[in-house]
Amino acid sequence: MIYLLLIYEFFKIGMFSFGGGYATIPFLYHLSLIYYWYTPNELTHMIAIASITPGPVGINVATYAGLKTAGIMGSIVATLSEMLPSFFLVIFLSKMLNKYKDSFFIKSWITTLKPIGCALLTAVIINLIKAEKNDYIGLLLVLFLIILSVKSKKETIFYMIIAGIIGILKAFFVW
Amino acid sequence: MSLLKLFFIFVKIGAILLGGGYVILPIIQDEFTEKRKLLTNDEVIEFYTLSQSLPGIVAANMTMFIGYRLMGKFGALIAMIGIIFVPFLTIVCLASILGSFINNRYIQGLLWGIGCAVIALILLTIREMMQHSDKNLFFYIIFLLSLTALYVFNLSPISTIIIFSVLGVLYKYLFERTTE
Structure with a gap:
């Protein structure tokens, strides 16, 4: 049953992703490798769309992945399943976590999760860059955007728009 | 405050949440502490810190905390459906249109x-x-x-x-x- 599989996989993503919207990408990338619901290349398109539409990127990309996998019902199931762990955590754990958040185990667990989170994203980045390694203009654009954002701290949507315009111009001149 | 009101506030927040979940903090502060005086600024900051230390999407956790704090379990549920309302419709519409334009x-x-x-x-x-x-x-x-x-x-x-x-x-x- 595709819906049960979606519930299971997206509930896990909601349960185990730490550190903002892009933290869900390693999981979605892994899904593309084991289930073939979408290709890694389609995933990059999905992330691109999810980043420019309103709403949290992590939720949007779940909606899109669900839609790609099993239509409208799939997107509803994936979105809600990803948010459900938050619902339970907030209701059952928030008071407890507040009480225990200075305990030795919770503190050392959170310090351990940080390097793991960095490693998860780094592994995805290596795969993404490897897939684009012959696209020199793309790598240059990535470099340009990083320098730009380090020099001037603007909202993320600003860089999306600039990159989008450069992309359209590239289609106009290069192709 | 009614559930319907809470729903529409979060529909609005979902619609203006551009550029990822990180911008949710100033939007929440503006909506719930400045305009409606329903939460103190300290509470909002505490929810935000907790949201970041819990697993899951930060913006989703934040939404649940506020919904739960204001109107209990149903509040959390209604806030959750509210915040994904516009983003969900946008993705579904865009994806169906994009299919025919993807090779442009x-x-x-x-x-x-x-x-x-x-x-x-x-x-x-x-x-x-x-x-x-x-x-x-x-x-x-x-x-x-x-x-x-x-x-x-x-x-x-x-x-x-x-x-x-x-x-x-x-x-x-x-x-x-x-x-x-």
């Missing part, structure tokens, strides 16, 4: 450009996560081991998280608890 060269160019921006943003996320951690030997060892597990041995993200959380906490328990 300008759309391809647009997606290519935004794809590059996403790579840059993920790199910046890593940089930011690194900045907010104590970069001692423990950090680098866990980082390199989990990267090797993921990239060389193709371990799934979840197995990696579980295995190295256990190892990391065990290490801290054995070697750092005694020195405190």
Whole structure:
């Protein structure tokens, strides 16, 4: 049953992703490798769309992945399943976590999760860059955007728009 | 405050949440402390910190906290449906239109450009996560081991998280608890 599989996989993503919207990408990338619901290349398109539409990127990309996998019902199931762990955590754990958040185990667990989170994203980045390694203009654009954002701290949507315009111009001149 | 009112407030927040979940903090502050005086600024900051330390999407956690605080379990549920309302419809509509335009060269160019921006943003996320951690030997060892597990041995993200959380906490328990 595709819906049960979606519930299971997206509930896990909601349960185990730490550190903002892009933290869900390693999981979605892994899904593309084991289930073939979408290709890694389609995933990059999905992330691109999810980043420019309103709403949290992590939720949007779940909606899109669900839609790609099993239509409208799939997107509803994936979105809600990803948010459900938050619902339970907030209701059952928030008071407890507040009480225990200075305990030795919770503190050392959170310090351990940080390097793991960095490693998860780094592994995805290596795969993404490897897939684009012959696209020199793309790598240059990535470099340009990083320098730009380090020099001037603007909202993320600003860089999306600039990159989008450069992309359209590239289609106009290069192709 | 009624459930319907709460629903529409979160529909609005979902609609103006552009550029990822990070912008939710100023929007929530504006809506719930400045305009409606339903929450204190300290409460909102505490929810935000807790949201970041809990697993899951930060913006989703934040939404649940506020819904729950204001109107209990149903509040959390209604707030959740509210915040995904507009984003959900946008994705579904856009995806169905995009299917027929996906091979258009300008759309391809647009997606290519935004794809590059996403790579840059993920790199910046890593940089930011690194900045907010104590970069001692423990950090680098866990980082390199989990990267090797993921990239060389193709371990799934979840197995990696579980295995190295256990190892990391065990290490801290054995070697750092005694020195405190």
